[in-house]
Amino acid sequence: MTPVYVLDLVSVFVFALSGALVASRSQLDLVGFIFVACLTAVGGGTVRDVILNRDTVFWVAQPEVILTASVAAVLVFFTAHLLESRYRTLLWLDAFALAVAVPAGVGVALGMGQPWAIVVIMGMATGCFGGLLRDVVCNEVPLVLKQGELYLTAAFAGALAALAALYIMHDTVTALLVCAGVTFALRAGSLMFGWSLPVYKGRPPRA
Amino acid sequence: MTPVYVLDLVSVFVFALSGALVASRSQLDLVGFIFVACLTAVGGGTVRDVILNRDTVFWVAQPEVILTASVAAVLVFFTAHLLESRYRTLLWLDAFALAVAVPAGVGVALGMGQPWAIVVIMGMATGCFGGLLRDVVCNEVPLVLKQGELYLTAAFAGALAALAALYIMHDTVTALLVCAGVTFALRAGSLMFGWSLPVYKGRPPRA
Amino acid sequence: MTPVYVLDLVSVFVFALSGALVASRSQLDLVGFIFVACLTAVGGGTVRDVILNRDTVFWVAQPEVILTASVAAVLVFFTAHLLESRYRTLLWLDAFALAVAVPAGVGVALGMGQPWAIVVIMGMATGCFGGLLRDVVCNEVPLVLKQGELYLTAAFAGALAALAALYIMHDTVTALLVCAGVTFALRAGSLMFGWSLPVYKGRPPRA
Numbered sequence: 001m002t003p004v005y006v007l008d009l010v011s012v013f014v015f016a017l018s019g020a021l022v023a024s025r026s027q028l029d030l031v032g033f034i035f036v037a038c039l040t041a042v043g044g045g046t047v048r049d050v051i052l053n054r055d056t057v058f059w060v061a062q063p064e065v066i067l068t069a070s071v072a073a074v075l076v077f078f079t080a081h082l083l084e085s086r087y088r089t090l091l092w093l094d095a096f097a098l099a100v101a102v103p104a105g106v107g108v109a110l111g112m113g114q115p116w117a118i119v120v121i122m123g124m125a126t127g128c129f130g131g132l133l134r135d136v137v138c139n140e141v142p143l144v145l146k147q148g149e150l151y152l153t154a155a156f157a158g159a160l161a162a163l164a165a166l167y168i169m170h171d172t173v174t175a176l177l178v179c180a181g182v183t184f185a186l187r188a189g190s191l192m193f194g195w196s197l198p199v200y201k202g203r204p205p206r207a
Numbered sequence: 208m209t210p211v212y213v214l215d216l217v218s219v220f221v222f223a224l225s226g227a228l229v230a231s232r233s234q235l236d237l238v239g240f241i242f243v244a245c246l247t248a249v250g251g252g253t254v255r256d257v258i259l260n261r262d263t264v265f266w267v268a269q270p271e272v273i274l275t276a277s278v279a280a281v282l283v284f285f286t287a288h289l290l291e292s293r294y295r296t297l298l299w300l301d302a303f304a305l306a307v308a309v310p311a312g313v314g315v316a317l318g319m320g321q322p323w324a325i326v327v328i329m330g331m332a333t334g335c336f337g338g339l340l341r342d343v344v345c346n347e348v349p350l351v352l353k354q355g356e357l358y359l360t361a362a363f364a365g366a367l368a369a370l371a372a373l374y375i376m377h378d379t380v381t382a383l384l385v386c387a388g389v390t391f392a393l394r395a396g397s398l399m400f401g402w403s404l405p406v407y408k409g410r411p412p413r414a
Numbered sequence: 415m416t417p418v419y420v421l422d423l424v425s426v427f428v429f430a431l432s433g434a435l436v437a438s439r440s441q442l443d444l445v446g447f448i449f450v451a452c453l454t455a456v457g458g459g460t461v462r463d464v465i466l467n468r469d470t471v472f473w474v475a476q477p478e479v480i481l482t483a484s485v486a487a488v489l490v491f492f493t494a495h496l497l498e499s500r501y502r503t504l505l506w507l508d509a510f511a512l513a514v515a516v517p518a519g520v521g522v523a524l525g526m527g528q529p530w531a532i533v534v535i536m537g538m539a540t541g542c543f544g545g546l547l548r549d550v551v552c553n554e555v556p557l558v559l560k561q562g563e564l565y566l567t568a569a570f571a572g573a574l575a576a577l578a579a580l581y582i583m584h585d586t587v588t589a590l591l592v593c594a595g596v597t598f599a600l601r602a603g604s605l606m607f608g609w610s611l612p613v614y615k616g617r618p619p620r621a
Contacts, residue, residue, distance in 0.1 A: 050464055051460065051464070051471050051474065052474065053467075053469065053470065053471070114474070115477050117477035117480050117481070118474055118477055121452075121480060124449075128449075132551065136550060136551065141553070142551065144449075145440065145442060145446055145449075145450075145551065145552070147440065147441050147442060147443075148443075152445045152446055152448075152449050153443065153445040156445055196443065197443035197444060197445065198443060198444075199441045199442060199443045199446075200437070200438045200441050200442060200443070200447070200491060200494065201441070201495075
């Protein structure tokens with residue numbers, strides 16, 4: 001039970017909840033819920049592991065990951081109707097999962113001794129590709145690319161913060177906690193207070 | 208010519224036919240037909256092989272697979288106009304291909320000594336990802352996630368049936384045949400008699 | 415600095431420009447530009463490297479690739495408003511990138527001693543999957559599958575031309591140049607003069 005494995009497992013559970021919520025918007029059956037939940041839950045980590053050419057993809061080595069995601073799907077199938085707002089819940093679950101998955105990706109890449117650019121990318125990929133697959137497969141506008149919100153930026157800043165923290169404090173666990181904190185703070189700030197970066201505005205009037 | 212290789216080849220041909228039919232709905236040219244046919248035909252097996260980190264993806268080791276898919280595409284390009292209903296034909300070809308691809312995936316995972324959860328997932332992935340890629344790329348609603356039909360469920364039940372048969376009869380070929388039979392029976396029952404699982408219905412009135 | 419690496423780097427830069435232009439159509443922020451640019455730039459080569467099971471995906475081995483793509487994204491973010499027609503520019507950048515990426519894929523597969531069918535497919539995959547990912551993620555109609563244009567055909571013909579040139583002249587660099595030339599000529603001819611292959615026309619009247 002390394003810290004990275006715990007992060008992977010928590011992000012699997014929470015991303016699975018978010019995937020099942022999207023499945024409920026598409027009115028799928030229980031097996032459909034499990035499928036979308038698993039795709040969302042392991043998508044990012046799978047992309048990471050395949051690209052880094054790890055010997056075994058994390059959930060193939062630990063199939064209980066799939067069980068975890070399936071439990072989350074069943075839970076949502078039978079309780080989602082109790083939620084006040086499914087979309088609001090989806091946004092916050094997704095934000096929390098992002099804040100756990102980014103440090104999971106950063107941790108794996110650090111553990112393999114990858115250069116810093118790859119560490120940052122693996123943090124972003126682990127955090128963002130599960131949700132991206134979920135939204136592309138279910139034909140929703142990808143949250144990742146939703147205009148006027150911090151999402152990729154939150155992941156990017158979180159991964160950079162991890163490197164900074166590691167450089168200053170030389171402790172991986174601290175660095176991963178900083179990463180999670182920064183990612184969640186930025187994403188939550190965007191959801192609550194509308195924080196955003198300026199977007200490309202097309203052709204402005206020329207001076 | 209192992210049984211799994213024969214299954215892979217048959218599913219490649221039939222999935223390629225289904226991919227070419229979708230290409231015909233998008234009015235592509237012959238090379239477009241071949242592209243979509245190949246993507247559909249090898250998509251599921253490629254995802255399986257990459258995730259299981261096999262030394263060589265099955266069609267890289269046996270390029271005649273690509274030739275098989277291309278022949279199917281050419282066949283459809285020149286004869287699809289003879290079909291009474293292209294969509295109906297697509298559904299049945301896809302059902303048949305699913306029933307062949309699921310045991311192909313199960314067989315590969317069994318041959319690698321994977322735990323049962325991974326065997327089931329690889330059966331489902333091999334069966335479902337080719338069609339999913341086809342539909343996402345061609346911008347169709349994914350058959351895999353079509354509401355009120357057994358598709359993922361058929362694949363899931365087929366893979367479980369393979370494990371049960373293997374446990375009882377200790378013979379892989381029998382297990383793969385049982386897998387194909389169960390998958391096809393459920394999918395065909397869904398297409399012919401409307402068999403389905405209950406879908407998520409949104410917020411019901413509270414008691 | 416092998417010829418293949420130079421090709422990869424040039425195609426990364428130009429595909430990144432095209433990705434950033436699509437991001438500008440979706441009005442993303444700067445980090446969104448970088449994300450779509452990187453996805454487009456390395457998508458095709460990543461699919462190639464993962465399927466061929468190379469020890470290291472090309473941009474993990476050379477992270478400056480990511481820097482190159484990011485620079486392209488920043489460039490477009492601040493200058494795209496100066497373009498007369500962003501869509502026209504996108505089409506031509508994409509054509510140029512295709513003509514560089516196809517020989518990059520061919521070169522990698524040749525270098526690994528792959529059979530000719532795999533060489534052709536890797537040329538096409540390297541050329542086409544980056545743009546396909548870009549368009550699927552940004553919810554555009556994939557350029558790759560646009561009806562009545564040579565795109566896949568240009569990539570296919572270019573890859574075949576490389577094999578022919580290699581067979582006649584026994585020189586890899588020449589073969590890759592021929593590949594780039596044929597691919598670009600066909601794609602450009604399609605954009606300028608409407609060259610195309612006959613498309614599937616649905617049910618014609620029966621004789």
